[in-house]
Amino acid sequence: MIETPIIERIDADLEELMERFFAGSHREVEAMRAALAEGDFTALARLGHTAKGTGYGYGFRGMGHIGLALESAALAKDHAESISQVERMARYLATVRVEYIR
Known part of the structure; x- marks a missing residue:
């Protein structure tokens, strides 16, 4: 199944940072998966909090929303919901x- 792309409108001044932003974000997902595998909800909550701040800070509202949901799930030690949010x-x-917007 091909998923419909999500479009985020980001300030054009941030364009040169996007390659590093996405590389870091993908590494964070792997860290989230590792924290899940270890049952480390403290680390998972911190990673969700970071994703929330980074996402909202750069204008990636969807990432911010997911980070918030992940942080909440991890703080509640809800394993199933944490898995859902990481995926x-x-x-x-x-x-x-x-x-990009000018």
């Missing part, structure tokens, strides 16, 4: 497309 983040990063 949601992975899908988001795989499908998001940037539209």
